[in-house]
Amino acid sequence: MSEISPKQASYLALAAYSIKQNLEDLEVPLALRNDFSFKDMITGTSGGFFFRPETGFALLGKGKSERYKNDLVLAFRGTAGLADGITDLTCSGKGTDTGETVHSGFQTTFYSMRKGLTRFLRDNPVTANGTIHCVGHSLGGALATLVANWISASPEFKGRVNLYTFGSPRVGMKSFSINSSSRISTHFRCVNGADPVTKAPVWPFYHVPYDGSEYILNRAQGLFPSAHFMAEYSSYTQTATWDSLGFQKASSTFKRVVLNxxxxxxxxxxxxxxxxxxxxxxxxxxxxxxxxxxxxxxxxxxxxxxxxxxxxxxxxxxxxxxxxxxxxxxxxxxxxxxxxxxxxxxxxxxxxxxxxxxxxxxxxxxxxxxxxxxxxxx
Structure with missing residues (x-):
């Protein structure tokens, strides 16, 4: 099974933030340089014809080392335009191609990126032996989740699909969480204990994977903005193996709780x-x-x-x-x-x-x- 390391995943999430206009802005760290080359970038938008604010972004790469030669990497980030919708209590759900309901803002941004993603995947076909790695921090984690689910459900695309998220919000309703959890090959969900973004949107939205599997990087208590920084996540993932991180199944939401x-x-x-x-x-x-x-x-x-x-x-x-x-x-x-x-x-x-x-x-x-x-x- 092909998987990228915690260090590589965190560097990919950071790299998605480093590009401003084109790939020339990208500084590829050594942990990625020997394994992947970056081919393209896609911008997601929302809004009407005359006003289409940027709401999402994807950095697209292809494996070049012996280990990853059959693989692709898709690294996502959100923007301030997408951030406005996550706490909007009037925001409703929106249907996916697979029939479940997800956050409308995330789905709208994904739809705006899908054409470019489809072109990239068709131009760089992955065989059954390959893996597509979807990575994202924060709102980018939500986009990575939707993309991983879409690719996994599509009969057009082959290979495994791995999902790596850092501080991702909840993406969809219960049925989406359950079904996408079974579609996506492997999940690496990383959280910090005091990161408030992982608690939004509120129930009835659910995390993926549905069973609560996650890597808890910092067990601090409270609700602190600094716990959401990608740099904070990256400081705990400078390792080559997932086994060295703290794994747990955070199932408190599913437990029976009666408060006295x-x-x-x-x-x-x-x-x-x-x-x-x-x-x-x-x-x-x-x-x-x-x-x-x-x-x-x-x-x-x-x-x-x-x-x-x-x-x-x-x-x-x-x-x-x-x-x-x-x-x-x-x-x-x-x-x-x-x-x-x-x-x-x-x-x-x-x-x-x-x-x-x-x-x-x-x-x-x-x-x-x-x-x-x-x-x-x-």
């Missing part, structure tokens, strides 16, 4: 607690019999704001089912309030307006951290 109101003071504004709160919310919806209606909204690509509006209304009904459920709702809301720094003494109300207000506080908290991280990146 009396324990709310243990909450910290961290990525770990963001996952626990999401898991507790999902557990409550399932146990309260409201999951099906919410999942129906995500399946048709409804906007995040619409989904959380429906969740707020569902939680009001759940709180009325029994005293046990009202206590669980109280525990969830109490933990959310401490997460956003509102203190532990706000009286909990089981009304739609109060619950929607708490949701807005949490979403705003996460989105502010994500925006700060992306602002320093693009």
């Amino acid at each position: 109101y009396e324990n709310r003071l243990q909450v910290t504004p961290s990525a770990d607690w963001a996952d626990k709160i999401s898991a507790a919310l999902l557990t409550l919806l399932v146990d309260g019999g409201a999951a099906a209606s919410v999942f129906a909204l995500q399946n048709v690509g409804s906007a995040i704001a619409t989904i959380y509006d429906a969740i707020a209304r569902s939680i009001v009904k759940i709180s009325e089912l029994s005293s046990e459920f009202s206590e669980r709702v109280k525990g969830l809301l109490g933990h959310m309030l401490v997460f956003v720094g509102k203190g532990a003494n706000i009286g909990i109300k089981f009304t739609y307006s109060f619950i929607r207000w708490v949701f807005e506080l949490v979403l705003s908290k996460l989105n502010q951290a994500v925006k700060a991280a992306l602002k320093t990146t693009f």
